[in-house]
Amino acid sequence: MYKLRHLEYEFWRMHLPDPIRVDDDDIIIMENLEVLIGVNNFNVSEDVVKRIPNIKTLSVKYDGQLIDIVQYLSCRRCLSKLESLSLIVYSTDIGMLQINFPPSLIKLIIQLPRRFEWEEHILPSIGSLPLLEELRLRRDRFRTREWETVEDQFQSLKSLILFECDDLEKLTMSESSHFPRLIKLHLFCLNELKEIPSEIGDIPTLRSIVLTYCKELVVLLAKEILEKQEDLHGDQLDLLVHATVRKEDEALEKLATSNFKVTEMR
Structure with a gap:
């Protein structure tokens, strides 16, 4: 032993x-x-x-x-x-x-009972961790139904995964400097999410946005973010958006391009 x-x-x-x-x-x-x-x-x-x-x-x-x-x-x-x-x-x-x-x-996966609220107590503590590179939030409650990021937090974060956070309707970020090293954003089964910030696309390190079973509106917003970056950077853009959609959203497959993948879950 x-x-x-x-x-x-x-x-x-x-x-x-x-x-x-x-x-x-x-x-x-x-x-x-x-x-x-x-x-x-x-x-x-x-x-x-x-x-x-x-x-x-x-x-x-x-x-x-x-x-x-x-x-x-x-x-x-x-x-x-x-x-x-x-x-x-x-x-x-x-x-x-x-x-x-x-x-x-460096890596944190956390799931708490739904009566605990992220905005006031948990996220500020996590955001201040100086070495944190990977964060997975699972099935947790946003009382205000919004996550508004703030300056000087998540300074080392490279991978952010939100999994079945059913209360979250809006992800707000006023500056791309809020996640200065983010490489991957994965939104999984966020059934109420209606808004993601365009500033995410301005993060210079971002390489991947993965959407799994999110609303059609969120997929279209991700498409707009990608198109904006393509206009700015052309062939030099190194960003891939991959959306996995339900059968009722299969029409989104027509929007697929080399940098925008859409897959229907069979």
């Missing part, structure tokens, strides 16, 4: 028992463990995480009574090397309003 580096359970049924309380001199420290994936209802108290001081990848899910994760995520000295975190919470027994994520995070 002292040599263990990677522990993963594919089917999300791995339950780890709480460690027996002993004196600090007798605590077993798993210094080599870097990857822990597939743990259900993991006790993430300080007493536990200090036993895995070099953990880099952690994937946990909660569907029962939830141990207070605020203390865990705020215990930065215990998680100073954490680079990838997947946190999926189904339980409503969770007493937090704000999470202080470890600043070392």
Whole structure:
């Protein structure tokens, strides 16, 4: 066990028992463990995480009574090397309003109960992470039905994936500098989304916009963004838009070009 580096359970049924309380001199420290994936209802108290001081990848899910994760995520000295975190919470027994994520995070996948609102508490904390390159928001609530990005956040973000955020109607961005390093934007099953900002197309690093089962209006807006950039950059444009549409939107396939792919899901 002292040599263990990677522990993963594919089917999300791995339950780890709480460690027996002993004196600090007798605590077993798993210094080599870097990857822990597939743990259900993991006790993430300080007493536990200090036993895995070099953990880099952690994937946990909660569907029962939830141990207070605020203390865990705020215990930065215990998680100073954490680079990838997947946190999926189904339980409503969770007493937090704000999470202080470890600043070392490079990749974050997060899904919280729908009563938690992104705009005021969660997104500002995530946006300030200095090293974050990949963010996936899953099935979460926007109380105002709008995400308005702000300056000086998400400065390192390269990949943004929004998955089944059913409350989101409008994505607003006043300046392309809000995502200065963004390479890929993926919008998946955003059934209420009606607006995406044209400023996204002005991000110089952007290479891919992927739309999966979004409204016809959103697909057409993405087409307009692409055409604007084609007018500005001509053959030098290195941006691809790929839309996967439902059968009722199959007419959009007629809009396909070399840089605008439309696929009907069969």
